[in-house]
Amino acid sequence: xxxSCSPRDCDRxxxxxxxxxxxxxxxxxxxxxxxxxxxxxxxxxxxxxLALAFCTLRMPASLRISNLYNEIVVQxxxxxxxxxxxxxxxxxxxxxxxxxxxPSAWLASDCDERILKRMAIAIEEGHxxxxxxxxxxxxxxxxxxxxRDMGYAPRKCLVCDDEAAVCSAGQRHSLSEIEAHIEAxxxxxxxxxxxxxxxxxxxRD
Amino acid sequence: MRVLxxxxxxxxxxxxxxxxxxxxxxxxxxxxxESIVIKQYGRRIRKVTxxxxxxxxxxxxxxxxxxRGALECTLRARLETAIERSIAC
Numbered sequence: 001x002x003x004s005c006s007p008r009d010c011d012r013x014x015x016x017x018x019x020x021x022x023x024x025x026x027x028x029x030x031x032x033x034x035x036x037x038x039x040x041x042x043x044x045x046x047x048x049x050l051a052l053a054f055c056t057l058r059m060p061a062s063l064r065i066s067n068l069y070n071e072i073v074v075q076x077x078x079x080x081x082x083x084x085x086x087x088x089x090x091x092x093x094x095x096x097x098x099x100x101x102x103p104s105a106w107l108a109s110d111c112d113e114r115i116l117k118r119m120a121i122a123i124e125e126g127h128x129x130x131x132x133x134x135x136x137x138x139x140x141x142x143x144x145x146x147x148r149d150m151g152y153a154p155r156k157c158l159v160c161d162d163e164a165a166v167c168s169a170g171q172r173h174s175l176s177e178i179e180a181h182i183e184a185x186x187x188x189x190x191x192x193x194x195x196x197x198x199x200x201x202x203x204r205d
Numbered sequence: 206m207r208v209l210x211x212x213x214x215x216x217x218x219x220x221x222x223x224x225x226x227x228x229x230x231x232x233x234x235x236x237x238x239e240s241i242v243i244k245q246y247g248r249r250i251r252k253v254t255x256x257x258x259x260x261x262x263x264x265x266x267x268x269x270x271x272x273r274g275a276l277e278c279t280l281r282a283r284l285e286t287a288i289e290r291s292i293a294c
Contacts, residue, residue: 020278020279020282021282024215024221024279024282024283027215027216027218027221028214028215028216030216030218031215031216031217031218056218058219134218134219136218144217148241154241163242164219164274165219165220165241165242165273165274166242166245166274168219168220168274169220169242169245169246169274169275169276170245170246171276
């Protein structure tokens with residue numbers, strides 16, 4: 001248990017390195033920043049249909065802040081950027097940030113947010129490292145699109161085949177088990193071509 | 206204690222929960238609980254939410270919980286923050 005956590009936080013002890021307060025404050029800050037970013041981009045690029053994508057690490061906080069995987073968020077954001085360019089969709093802006101609970105990379109494109117969401121899902125599902133990131137997509141008002149609303153199945157757990165949200169909400173797997181699976185995904189990705197193009201993946205959805 | 210203003214705490218990121226509290230003109234509490242894991246943890250989420258609202262003794266509010274697979278400690282922390290914000294002058 002982290003020294004600054006109260007005893008009631010102890011159900012988090014499995015993964016605990018950062019205090020719960022730190023992680024929660026970072027999430028809330030990122031959430032607010034998304035809204036501010038969307039507002040400022042809407043002013044900067046009037047007349048464009050804004051859609052935003054935010055790439056973060058999909059693993060427990062202690063691994064997100066380990067600095068071992070920071071380049072993955074930028075790499076996968078750039079895969080999304082390439083898919084947009086291949087589709088002749090304009091990228092209006094992009095950037096990356098470091099929060100107390102891990103790295104984040106984003107881009108803003110000039111397209112229907114559902115198109116961007118479909119591309120993001122294709123990367124999450126089809127890229128060799130896609131299971132290690134969340135690519136959240138919002139519209140110009142920073143409203144999040146959900147897989148469910150788009151008719152897609154929920155994401156699978158990194159470790160087993162169950163629904164990811166069920167495993168993480170119930171803390172079903174140990175940190176070492178998750179870490180071993182992440183390392184296996186990364187070493188597998190090295191032996192193959194990680195990603196060819198969006199066109200080769202979109203038909204599979 | 207009466208809820209004075211509309212507030213939120215949390216986010217809709219994976220493993221988080223967004224709690225929104227809105228004042229009602231009547232002295233009752235309305236709950237609206239959504240979760241992507243409602244089948245597995247819905248009853249627990251409702252119980253934790255109702256218990257915390259009861260302990261805080263707030264009234265005249267609509268409590269909207271949008272859960273994205275948060276741990277129970279996360280849900281408790283978000284509810285606590287939202288309640289504090291809703292009754293702060």
